Amino acid sequence: MEVFAVPDLPEIRAGDDVAALVEERVDLRADDVVCVASTVVSKAEGRTVNLESVTAGERARALAGRLASITGESKDPRFAQVVLDESNALLLDAPFLLAETRFGHVTVNAGIDRSNVPEADLLLLPEDPTASAAALSTALGVPAIVTDTCGRPFRHGQRGVAIGWAGMPASRDWRGETDREGRELDVTVEAVVDELAAAANLVSGEGDGGTPVVVIRGFEFGDHGGNDLLFRAREDDLVRQALERWEFPG
Amino acid sequence: MEVFAVPDLPEIRAGDDVAALVEERVDLRADDVVCVASTVVSKAEGRTVNLESVTAGERARALAGRLASITGESKDPRFAQVVLDESNALLLDAPFLLAETRFGHVTVNAGIDRSNVPEADLLLLPEDPTASAAALSTALGVPAIVTDTCGRPFRHGQRGVAIGWAGMPASRDWRGETDREGRELDVTVEAVVDELAAAANLVSGEGDGGTPVVVIRGFEFGDHGGNDLLFRAREDDLVRQALERWEFPG
Numbered sequence: 001m002e003v004f005a006v007p008d009l010p011e012i013r014a015g016d017d018v019a020a021l022v023e024e025r026v027d028l029r030a031d032d033v034v035c036v037a038s039t040v041v042s043k044a045e046g047r048t049v050n051l052e053s054v055t056a057g058e059r060a061r062a063l064a065g066r067l068a069s070i071t072g073e074s075k076d077p078r079f080a081q082v083v084l085d086e087s088n089a090l091l092l093d094a095p096f097l098l099a100e101t102r103f104g105h106v107t108v109n110a111g112i113d114r115s116n117v118p119e120a121d122l123l124l125l126p127e128d129p130t131a132s133a134a135a136l137s138t139a140l141g142v143p144a145i146v147t148d149t150c151g152r153p154f155r156h157g158q159r160g161v162a163i164g165w166a167g168m169p170a171s172r173d174w175r176g177e178t179d180r181e182g183r184e185l186d187v188t189v190e191a192v193v194d195e196l197a198a199a200a201n202l203v204s205g206e207g208d209g210g211t212p213v214v215v216i217r218g219f220e221f222g223d224h225g226g227n228d229l230l231f232r233a234r235e236d237d238l239v240r241q242a243l244e245r246w247e248f249p250g
Numbered sequence: 251m252e253v254f255a256v257p258d259l260p261e262i263r264a265g266d267d268v269a270a271l272v273e274e275r276v277d278l279r280a281d282d283v284v285c286v287a288s289t290v291v292s293k294a295e296g297r298t299v300n301l302e303s304v305t306a307g308e309r310a311r312a313l314a315g316r317l318a319s320i321t322g323e324s325k326d327p328r329f330a331q332v333v334l335d336e337s338n339a340l341l342l343d344a345p346f347l348l349a350e351t352r353f354g355h356v357t358v359n360a361g362i363d364r365s366n367v368p369e370a371d372l373l374l375l376p377e378d379p380t381a382s383a384a385a386l387s388t389a390l391g392v393p394a395i396v397t398d399t400c401g402r403p404f405r406h407g408q409r410g411v412a413i414g415w416a417g418m419p420a421s422r423d424w425r426g427e428t429d430r431e432g433r434e435l436d437v438t439v440e441a442v443v444d445e446l447a448a449a450a451n452l453v454s455g456e457g458d459g460g461t462p463v464v465v466i467r468g469f470e471f472g473d474h475g476g477n478d479l480l481f482r483a484r485e486d487d488l489v490r491q492a493l494e495r496w497e498f499p500g
Contacts, residue, residue, distance in 0.1 A: 001253040001453055092488065106404040149440070153403050153489035154356035155411070156479045157421045157441030159448070171407045190399070191407030192452060198409070199449035202442060202469055203251055219452055229406045238342065238498070239403035239489055246492035 001218045005203050005211030011118070012212075014046035019139035022213055032142045033219055035200035037212035038163060039113060041126045041136075041146050048120030054078040063093055070095050070250045079112075079122070086110040086124055091240055094248040103128060104231030105163045106240075107150040129164025136166070143167030147197040147204075153239065160201030162193035162230065169226025177224070191230060192221065251468045255453050255461030261368070262462075264296035269389035272463055283393045283469055285450035286386060287462035288413060289363060291376045291396050298370030304328040313343055320345050320500045329362075329372070336360040336374055341490055344498040353378060354481030355413045356490075357400040379414025386416070393417030397447040397454075403489065410451030412443035412480065419476025427474070441480060442471065 006025050012018065018040060028034070042048075056064070056077035063084075064077035083097050084090075087110045092098035099110040111125040126132045129146040136144035146164035151157070162170065172190040200214035234240055256275050262268065268290060278284070292298075306314070306327035313334075314327035333347050334340075337360045342348035349360040361375040376382045379396040386394035396414035401407065412420065422440040450464035484490055 001449075003251040003253065003449070095488075153487060154482055155441060155444065156482055156486070157439045157444070159441050159444050161405070189407045190451065191405060191409050194405065194407070194409050195448040195452045198445040199251075199253070199452065201440065202445045202449065205472070222455070232404055232406055236406070237403060238345075239493065242492045242496035243489065245496060248488065 001216065001220075003199050003203055003214060003216050005205075006213040006215060007211065009040075009211065009213060012040045012043040014043065014048070016044045017139075018044050018213070019136050022140065026215055028140060028142055028215070029217060030142065031218050031220075033145060033168065033196055033216045034136065034140055034142055035145045035147050035160075035197060035204075035214045035216060036133075036136060037204060037210075038111070038125050038129065038146050038148045039123060040212045041129065041132045042113075042123050043117075045126055045132065047124040047126060048117055049082055049122040049124060051076060051078045051082075051121045054081050056081040057084075060084055063097065066094055067096070070248070079109075082112060082122060082124070083110045086112065091243045092248065095250060098243075101125060103130070103163070105129075105148065105150075105161075106231075107148065111148055111150065111163075125163065130166060131164070133164040134166035138166075145193050145197055145200075147200055149201060160194075160197035160199075160204075162191075162197045165193045165228075165230075168193070168221060170228045170230040171226060172221060173225035173227055175225070189227070192219075193230065251466065251470075253449050253453055253464060253466050255455075256463040256465060257461065259290075259461065259463060262290045262293040264293065264298075266294045267389075268294050268463070269386050272390065276465055278390060278392055278465070279467060280392065281468050281470075283395060283418065283446055283466045284386065284390055285395045285397050285410075285447055285454075285464045285466060286383075287454060287460075288361070288375050288379065288396050288398045289373060290462045291379065291382045291386075292363075292373050293367075295376055295382065297374040297376060298367055299332055299372040299374060301326060301328045301332075301371045304331050306331040307334075310334055313347065316344055317346070320498070329359075332362060332372060332374070333360045336362065341493045342498065345500060348493075351375060351413075353380070353413070355379075355398065355400075355411075356481075357398065361398055361400065361413075375413065380416060381414070383414040384416035388416075395443050395447055395450075397450055399451060410444075410447035410449075410454075412441075412447045415443045415478075415480075418443070418471060420478045420480040421476060422471060423475035423477055425475070439477070442469075443480065 060081035061077040063080040064075040067075045087099035113123040117123040310331035311327040313330040314325040317325040337349035363373040367373040
C-alpha cells in the first residue's frame, strides 16, 4: 500500500472543483482511495463565517461567560453561537465545548477552525461530509474520504479521522471469522475509513506547504463484510451517557 | 510512504526472537518504522495464562457476578481476576470491564485476548510495551511500535493504536507553527505513533493469514518538535473523571 500527497494544489477558494484539481495532478487507479482534508472541502463549499454577521443568543452568551470565567480569557459569544448552530448537542459545555455536529461527529467546537481561513473569521466543517465524499467519489471514479483531525479521550494528541466517506464501507466486519486455530476473533469490526484517514494525515501536513489531498493506493478491503456505522448513537455510547450526568467542577 | 506486511512469518512461540525473524525476511532501510502487533510480542514474551492457575478473589467474584446478571451470560471470575491483576484501575465495571493497564493504556478487559492463543486460555498484553519496542528498535536499528487494536468512545469499530514505541517520539508537536497566512494552527499535537499503528492495521489482517508485522517506509517526521506523552493522566482526562462518577444503570 502506498500513501502519497497530491502535489502543487493551489489554495482552494469557494466554488473550486476539487475533483478536477486532483485529476489534473494524479493519474488515479482503480485501487486508489482519495482522502481530502475537510478544510479543503469546506473552502470549496464556501463554508466560512464572519463573526460580524452573527448575533449571539442567550445560551451562547451564558456559555461564553462561563468559559471566560473558567479559562480567564475572554470568549466571543458569537463563536459559541456558531458552535451551537452547527451542533445537535453539547456533550460538555465546560471547560470547552464538546459538540456532536449535525452529522454525528463528536469534536471540540463542532470542528470549527479559526486558522487557515484567509478571507473569513471561521471555517465550518462541511455541512454533509458524506454527500461531499459522494460527489468526489462520483467525479473521481474511486472511493473518497473527507477527513478531520481531532483529539480523543484517554490519549493525548490528535489523529486523522473520517467524517464522510463514499465508494466503500466505513468498516471491515470480521464477525464470525476465526483465527489460525479456529477460535473466534476478538477484533470484530475495524473502522477502516478512520485508519485510512489516519494514514493520510501522516503525509498531509498542516499550514505552510500543507498537502491536503492524499491518495492511498493499493489498500485491499478483502473478502469481509462491511458496514457504514461509524458515529455512535447516544444509546450506544456509555461515555456520552456518563458525560451527560457530569458537570465540570470549575 | 509505503506500507507493507512482512511475509511468511511463522506462528510465534515463547522465546522466539521476533527481530531476527523480521530481519531474515526484510532488508530494512533507515527510513523504516517497524510496527509489531502486541499479540506477537506477547507470544514471544510468554505472556499467556491458563485459567486453572488463577484463583479469583472477592472483588473479581463480585465483578463477574454483576456482569453475568447484566449480560445474562455466565462470566468466569478468574478472567475478571486476571483483568484486575493487569490493571491500575477500572474506569467502568459494567456492562464490561474498561481498564487502565499497568502501563497506562485504556481498553476493554485490559486488552486480554481470548482468541489467537493456541496453547493457553489467555494472552495478556506485553508487560511493558515501550521496553518491548525499545528492544525491537535496538535490534532492528529503526524505530519500532508495538500496536494494539481497540474501540473508542463516540465512534464504532476498532482501530490500530500504539501501546509502546521507541526510536521516535510519540507525537509531532506543531505548537507555535503557523498556516500559509501566518495564523496559528488549531491542530497542535499529532499522535503520529497512533496514526502509524492505524496505517499498519490496514494491511496486517487478523487470524488466518494474518501478517502481524508491518513496515512503514518513508514516513517523514519532519522538522517539528516531538513529545512522548500519549496516555492521558487522570487529571488530564475529563471523560475519565466523568466515568468515575457514573454507574451503569443496569
